[in-house]
Amino acid sequence: xxxxxSKQLYFEDxxxxxxxxxxxxxxxxxxxxxxxxxxxxxxxxxxxxxxFAINHDKLPGVLLNGSFKQQWLAQLLKDWVGLNGWxxxxxxxxxxxxxxGETLTIWGKVxxxxxxPDFGVVELDIGIVNQxxxxxxxxxxxxxxxxxxxxxxxxxxxxxxx
Amino acid sequence: xxxxxxxxxxxxxxxxxxxxxVDPVERGQVRRHAQAIGDEDPIYWEACDANKRYGxxxxxxxxxxxxxxxxxxxxxxxxxxAADPDYDGALKVRGGLPEIEPLxxxxxxxxxxxxxxxxxxxxxETVKLKARYASITEKETSKGPIILVVSETDxxxxxxxxxxxxxxxxxxxxxxx
Numbered sequence: 001x002x003x004x005x006s007k008q009l010y011f012e013d014x015x016x017x018x019x020x021x022x023x024x025x026x027x028x029x030x031x032x033x034x035x036x037x038x039x040x041x042x043x044x045x046x047x048x049x050x051x052f053a054i055n056h057d058k059l060p061g062v063l064l065n066g067s068f069k070q071q072w073l074a075q076l077l078k079d080w081v082g083l084n085g086w087x088x089x090x091x092x093x094x095x096x097x098x099x100x101g102e103t104l105t106i107w108g109k110v111x112x113x114x115x116x117p118d119f120g121v122v123e124l125d126i127g128i129v130n131q132x133x134x135x136x137x138x139x140x141x142x143x144x145x146x147x148x149x150x151x152x153x154x155x156x157x158x159x160x161x162x
Numbered sequence: 163x164x165x166x167x168x169x170x171x172x173x174x175x176x177x178x179x180x181x182x183x184v185d186p187v188e189r190g191q192v193r194r195h196a197q198a199i200g201d202e203d204p205i206y207w208e209a210c211d212a213n214k215r216y217g218x219x220x221x222x223x224x225x226x227x228x229x230x231x232x233x234x235x236x237x238x239x240x241x242x243x244a245a246d247p248d249y250d251g252a253l254k255v256r257g258g259l260p261e262i263e264p265l266x267x268x269x270x271x272x273x274x275x276x277x278x279x280x281x282x283x284x285x286x287e288t289v290k291l292k293a294r295y296a297s298i299t300e301k302e303t304s305k306g307p308i309i310l311v312v313s314e315t316d317x318x319x320x321x322x323x324x325x326x327x328x329x330x331x332x333x334x335x336x337x338x339x
Binding site for chain 1: 191194195197198199200201203212215216222223224228231232240247248250251252253269271272273274275276277278279280281323324331337
């Protein structure tokens with residue numbers, strides 16, 4: 001198996017407080033939202049029908065889907081841990097709406113490290129802020145990362161006992 | 163005064179039947195998903211060195227969760243509700259669970275999730291799920307009361323290998339008069 005080790009993250013290179021390279025999406029348009037909704041076969045009008053969203057559901061406009069935003073949190077973590085790591089688990093809340101015109105930054109910050117026998121586990125705070133710095137999707141994640149000179153994280157993934 | 167109907171609480175603990183996704187993991191659907199989220203990672207395209215570890219081309223981590231669509235021959239809710247100005251188009255059935263009838267008049271929003279990933283679904287694989295309602299509670303917020311509906315769902319391959327386990331919260335919000 002050929003691995004692009006230049007992009008592989010190793011546990012020894014991670015420290016508490018480290019910030020992940022940020023992922024930026026947007027400015028978001030109705031085309032982005034419609035493309036995602038169509039991909040999901042999600043016909044919920046709050047994602048494309050502005051009069052319905054405002055007049056019927058009393059919203060400020062059409063909304064970005066929560067299901068859309070969660071994809072980016074997974075993308076951020078997947079790209080960071082590299083091919084031999086694994087995105088184990090994540091949680092998040094949709095605490096604020098995101099609307100057309102916003103530019104979103106997906107971020108992560110290391111909060112704790114756990115050394116296991118075969119690989120390490122990294123805990124993180126994660127989230128999505130708009131161009132004004134307002135957080136909409138705060139959450140936490142745990143990812144598994146190999147040791148330098150060690151084996152890839154087992155696949156399929158078997159959760160460790162921490 | 164509570165906005166949570168007593169009749170809704172009887173849904174806590176209700177389990178779904180095992181539901182099989184209407185289509186297997188389709189290469190074209192994986193592509194549309196990748197392009198929509200802006201993540202055209204080659205592991206999703208076709209067999210390559212990068213996805214050898216997974217046994218070939220795979221779908222995105224969240225992909226299995228979105229595979230449960232309306233099957234041929236089932237009622238078309240868009241058509242059925244075309245004359246209803248209040249129809250919001252929201253997906254009414256999630257995870258094979260029955261709709262919570264006492265809450266159907268309340269708009270729904272995605273309230274967040276917890277998810278564990280164990281393996282990625284490969285192109286061509288069948289995916290199935292089993293779900294249950296874990297809790298239904300009322301919460302007071304600065305914008306008024308909301309109802310939190312929490313469900314737990316296991317996503318598995320057709321052979322029963324666990325792909326992901328999700329705990330999902332949907333928010334039902336009484337409409338302001």
